[in-house]
Amino acid sequence: MFRRLFSQQSTLLRKTVHSKTLAAFPKALAPTVLQITMSKCSEIPALQQANAFSTTSALERNFPVSKIENYDSSTYKTLAFYKFHPLTKPELEALKEKLLADFGELGIVGRIYISTEGINAQIACPEECLPKLQVYHDEYLKPMFDGDLMDLNIGTEHGKRSFRALHVRIRKQLIADGLDPSTYDLTNVPSHLSPAEWHEKLTTYEEKHGKKPILIDMRNHYESKIGFFDGAICPDADTYKDSITAMNDICDNLPRDQEIFMYCTGGIRCTKAGAILQSASGFDTVHLVEGGITSYGRWIEEQKDKESLFRGKNFTFDARMGEKITDELLGKCQLCGEPCNRYQNCSHASCNILMLCCPSCSSQFLNTCARLQCYDTVHEFMDSTKEHYHPAGPVLVDGVRAFTKQGEKNMDATSNRVVIGKKGVSCDHEHTRRTRAIEVLGEPGEVLKEWAKAGRDLPPKHMNDINAQ
Ligand SMILES: [Zn+2]
Numbered sequence: 001m002f003r004r005l006f007s008q009q010s011t012l013l014r015k016t017v018h019s020k021t022l023a024a025f026p027k028a029l030a031p032t033v034l035q036i037t038m039s040k041c042s043e044i045p046a047l048q049q050a051n052a053f054s055t056t057s058a059l060e061r062n063f064p065v066s067k068i069e070n071y072d073s074s075t076y077k078t079l080a081f082y083k084f085h086p087l088t089k090p091e092l093e094a095l096k097e098k099l100l101a102d103f104g105e106l107g108i109v110g111r112i113y114i115s116t117e118g119i120n121a122q123i124a125c126p127e128e129c130l131p132k133l134q135v136y137h138d139e140y141l142k143p144m145f146d147g148d149l150m151d152l153n154i155g156t157e158h159g160k161r162s163f164r165a166l167h168v169r170i171r172k173q174l175i176a177d178g179l180d181p182s183t184y185d186l187t188n189v190p191s192h193l194s195p196a197e198w199h200e201k202l203t204t205y206e207e208k209h210g211k212k213p214i215l216i217d218m219r220n221h222y223e224s225k226i227g228f229f230d231g232a233i234c235p236d237a238d239t240y241k242d243s244i245t246a247m248n249d250i251c252d253n254l255p256r257d258q259e260i261f262m263y264c265t266g267g268i269r270c271t272k273a274g275a276i277l278q279s280a281s282g283f284d285t286v287h288l289v290e291g292g293i294t295s296y297g298r299w300i301e302e303q304k305d306k307e308s309l310f311r312g313k314n315f316t317f318d319a320r321m322g323e324k325i326t327d328e329l330l331g332k333c334q335l336c337g338e339p340c341n342r343y344q345n346c347s348h349a350s351c352n353i354l355m356l357c358c359p360s361c362s363s364q365f366l367n368t369c370a371r372l373q374c375y376d377t378v379h380e381f382m383d384s385t386k387e388h389y390h391p392a393g394p395v396l397v398d399g400v401r402a403f404t405k406q407g408e409k410n411m412d413a414t415s416n417r418v419v420i421g422k423k424g425v426s427c428d429h430e431h432t433r434r435t436r437a438i439e440v441l442g443e444p445g446e447v448l449k450e451w452a453k454a455g456r457d458l459p460p461k462h463m464n465d466i467n468a469q
């Protein structure tokens, strides 16, 4: 017998923050903007009650620390900021606690990485709290980063919350480059061009220099598959380490006074890569677009007389999985082969393959990769246990982990997907790198032959979804 019991109570599991944490920031403007709150004792009996059930239980690892219940989920804005700046280990611990408490209070969700290298934040903030976040950023965070923390880089497409919860993680490096950090100098900062300067320089380069600019996409292959700057070299990279290797190969034989242009989503990857190219390889000038594709996209949207040099969609690492810059669909649906720029992960959690999949195929195959083992598992589980899904987080039903994952651009009820996997089971593909859809599913359309071979009819198409496209 199952019951739905797992809602906001789990917020009580949130760590309380003691005032001594703040002492680690002597100069900090101790919460002028925010008040840190403690759990209310009156709510505890409800939590104990929830724990009394064993067949269906909430998974604690996803308990929210953010007070999202106080805010309207449809008003969230997605944004990012970062800074390379040395932090000590004690500073990191204190900063983690402080960000969890203060951002949690503002209902902010997202992923924040901090390391002795600095900070990298990708978050979503309720619109009504943006002014408070701006003050917090300017008056508290910026001084900690010597006054030049990147400004809040607000995305171009917004919908409901683009992250499920708030995570602050301490990492060895902000982005893993595979190099010995003593071989390069992060203070050798590359040239940061405004989107207008970037556009102007790239547009006039050939005319001025008689050759095309060296323009490198510093992102992974699946990101550049759905969008890129015209004329860019897009390395077939699985990781940032691969991008760095490709960058070094591309630049190896070039004269050191050759200008290099590079870009990534928000700028952090190029800030590091550019510093490496300038300090370790001796290049005079590496240009990047300040705020990356995100800020270029925001700028070009306002230009009535200019055509975008970026084509397609800017892949993002949140539930939206991208922001449209132009209407071009540069990828292909892995199932039907039609033009498509929509990514999904197979909803069978032990598969989880990242693939391009059009809305029609996604709905027809229940957000799976359409392999029989994935479709059948998800279909069967959805049929028998649908009533147990809870938007507040994962539940366990007889040892099977299931949750509705808010997905897609607008994060409305119809775009939620159900993710299913046995407890403790992780992706069944190779873990040393991200397995590509094409290796598991073959060329677009090939996976559907499995169905014919097994003598199975394809699942019915959902007319509503087709009409909605
Ligand atoms: Zn399709």
Ligand SMILES: [Zn+2]
Residues within 6 Å of the ligand: 346, 347, 348, 351, 352, 353, 368, 369, 370, 371, 374
């Ligand atoms: Zn699958």
